[in-house]
Structures are given as C-alpha cells and as structure tokens.
Amino acid sequence: MTTLSFVRARKPGPGAARNPHQPYRKALATTRGRIGLALALLVTLAGLLAPLLSSHVPTAQSGEALLAPGSPGHLLGTDDLGRDLLSRVLYGIRTDLEVIALAVPLGALLGCAFALLAAVHPVLDTVVQRVFDLVLAFPGLILALAITAVLGPGRLPVVVVIALAEIPVFGRQLRAGILVQREREYAVAARVGGTGRARLLLRHILPNCADPLVVQLAVSLTVAVFLEGAMSFLGVGIRPPEPTLGNMLSQALPYLAQAPHFAAGPLLVVTLLVLGFSLLSEALNREIRR
Template identity: 85%
Template sequence: MTSTVSSAPAVRRGTAARHPYLAALTTTRARIGLVLVGAVVLAGLLAPLLSSHAPTAQSGRALVPPGTGGHLLGTDDLGRDLLSRLLYGIRTDLEVIALAVPIGALLGCAFALLAAVHPVLDTVVQRAFDLVLAFPGLILALAVTAILGPGRLPVIVVITLAEIPVFGRQLRAGILVQRERDYAVAARVGGTRRARLLIRHILPNCADPLVVQLAVSLTVAVFLEGAMSFLGVGVRPPEPTLGNSLSQALPYLSQAPYFAAGPLLIVTLLVLGLSLLSEALNRETRR
C-alpha cells in the first residue's frame, strides 16, 4: 500500500506528465498562438529601441497621417507619436496583466486548499467566492475605483479579485475528484496527513486545468484592463495603454481612422494568440 501512494506523484511529476504540454505546444494552433503573443510581447519589451520618440512628447503636429514627418503611424490629437504610444501601451498592459493574473491564481489556489481542510472553511470560502462573482467585472471595477481612484493599482486589484474565485473553484473541483481516487484513499489509510496529501499528491494531479485556465484568464485580463482604461477608470493619460489609446481615438474615427487601428490590431493579435494557446492546451490535456 505504501508503494502505491509514493509511486502516484512520481509518475505525475515525471517525463510523461510533461507530454501533454509539449504535445500542445507542437500543434499548429499553439505555434500560431505563440508567434502572435511572442511578437506582441517582444514589441513591448523593445519599445525604447523600436521608437525614437517619447510616448508623452508633443510635437505640435496633431493627427499627422502615417509616414509623415518621421512618424511611422502618424500622431494623435495632441501631436504625440502613435507608434511610441502603442509600443509603450503594450508594455503597460503586459506589466499589469503579468502581475495581476498570477497573484489572483495563487490566492485562488491558496483559498481552495484552505477550503479543503475543513467543511466549515469550505463553506466560508465558497460564499466569499459567490460574493465576488455576484459583481460583473465592470461593476467591480467601478466599485474598486471609487475607493482607490483611477490608476494602475485599481486595475491590478480588479483583475486579481476577478481571478481569485475562478482559480479557486477550478482547483476545488479538481480536489473533490482527486481525493476520491485510489491513490488518495490509500494515502489516507496509510496515515498520510491531510496537508501532505493535498500538497504532495492531489495538487500535482490538478495542475492541467489550472494551466489552461491561466491562458484563458490572461485573455480576460486583456479585455478587463482595456475596458477600464477605455472608460477612464483604469490607467489614465498621459501614461499610454491600449484601452485609453482607443478611448482617445474614438472622437476621430471618421477624420483619422489610423488613430485607432494600432491598438485594435494589437488587442486582436494578443487575444487571438492567447485563445489559440488555451484551446491547444485544453485539447491536449483532455486526451
């Protein structure tokens, strides 16, 4: 019985456990997704090298068409270089999303593990999740912004709060299934403590859905950050983001459609790439 318990996590952490991810990343769908996401991330990281203009510098030439006066994508309504604001806007979005989603995932998983310790804790945690999920994303954003004011911090807080119950419920569902499996029952009979059983044996076997959910949550975070900045309750100008760039371009769609083209294209590429990755991971891990 002891050998049965010890061998289960060893197999799960071995080479075979990595096969679903490796197989997913070699599919055409995942490769396209990696190229799209990688191109956007690389553009944001190389923003200082790809643009010779500061994102907040005003040239005095408003709404200059693309390719005029050294401005590859033209200028905005205040004469700022659109390429520079686009590249630095990508960087701002990536910084916010790369911080908020992992924090939300870690806190959600921590609460799920806490809920698995005792039925009373499970009830309290699930009701807390219900409370957060009762608020739509934008309503939650408005409530947080009313308390903290606009800026990066409320965007990070809103995305984090939105992701905590998502990951928490995902892991809780996995724990409920895995703890009834033979290896978990054998571990309990063999005297394995509950905390060790959860961390050492059950948690590794719940990882696959969490990886898929991470890719999905990154996609949702792109929309949420963009919506908050677009509505003026997120990161505020002059700091560029994809959302507030679209908001500033809205009054000039008929006069200067190129103003909104860059942010729209980047958001589309980023969301499409992340969606392709999550779909590839989901298909392979379910086989």
C-alpha cells in the first residue's frame, strides 16, 4: 500500500504554540485543495442524495435493455437488464462510500494502536514490525482472494481487506513519527520532569505526529476506492444485484463496443473520486511539509 514516509511531523515552534488547524485551512485555500474538496463533496453528496436524485429502484429490471443516454425516464440510459443506470451509479456511490468510510478509519485506528503498543517496549516493537511485514508481504488483490476464500464474497471481506491493508501503513507512519518526536527537547524535558510513558505518548508525542496521519488518511481513501473497485470487478467483493462502481464496470465490459455509455457513468465517478482525494492529499502534504 502507498505510504508517505517523506512527510515530516511538525515540531512545536519555540515560544507560542501554533494553531493546529492552520495547515489544513491553508491547504483547503489552495487551488488543489479547493478542487479536490469540491470533487470529493460532489460525489459524496450525489451518493447521499441518491433517493432524491433518482426515482428508480436500482435493482428493478425492465424490458428496456441498453437504452441510450437521454432516453425518456432514463437520463443515463439502462444496463443489460433494463435497470436505470443513473440510479445504479448513485446507489453504487453510496455503497462504496459506506465501505470506505468504515474500513479506512478502522485500519487507521488499529494501525495507530499497534504503533503505540510498539513504543512501549523493544520486544513488542519487534513483534509488531514482524506482523506488519507479514501483512505487507501479500499484495492487495492476493490478500483479497485469501480473505474471500475464508469469508466468501460480500461487503464484510471488502471491509476486512481494506482495513488489514491499511493497518501496517498507518502503524509504520506513526511509529516513525514517535521515534523522531520522543528525541525532541520537549519530550526529553517531559521525561526529566517525571511524566509517565503513557502520558508522554498520548498527551505530548501523539498530537505532534497527527499531521502526516491526516495526509495518509487522504491517500488511503484513494487506495481504498481502487481496492474495493478491483474486488467487485473480479467478483470477489460486493456482488450484483447490489450496485457498486466496481461490479458495474465488470458488467459493462462485454458491452463496451455496443453500449459504451454502460461503463461511462461508473468510470467517470471513480475518476472524480480518486482525483478529488488525490488533490486533497497533495494539498495537505505541501502545507504540512512547510
């Protein structure tokens, strides 16, 4: 999985404390940040407002198969089973966002918990790092196939695969930050002053490691979109009739020459979502590194 090891944790400046929200505000004020946020919000709102934007049931079939875009009652046309494509794209966005919003934060929390555990004792650090190595030894799709072989296809294995893939990414990101921050003067002074290890980690060091984790969160959302789409495309993720962007692309593959509009909707949405998260992560990374 992608990681941003080049992001430097911001150390507290001498004298006055900095506003912790300042780099985020500056990032969102840049052109990249505004465009990325606008694209991510546009796709998210489309998924949340799916019942209002389309009156069709996404799983309802009809005899009007592969209608062209602009057909009466079907703005984006219909698929091979006569289901309204606009409705399926909108509800597919909702399904994808539900999975991603659960899996990525879960992986981030577990990864950070393992990193904090590793900071307690060198033996625990060694054990945790070997666990991370074991997870990273499996490419994302190989891990997906292994998990699906045990759990079967569906929403749960997609969440499990994305969360497992993100655990070592966030864990190593936070561990690197802890190793740097605990040698800073403020951390040394806190230890000399009698601050306990747990309080030092949670109260002083962890807040100063947060900025790179926020950037990594944006990157991980992009990776999660690809991973969910790949699993559903290969048939080991969420299966029809429940719509997802990945399984819609898989269903459209045999009809690319006959009805290219079948794949255009989900492909455009995936592109906008990935571009939005990518621009956000780049804007955040540029401001945090300053």
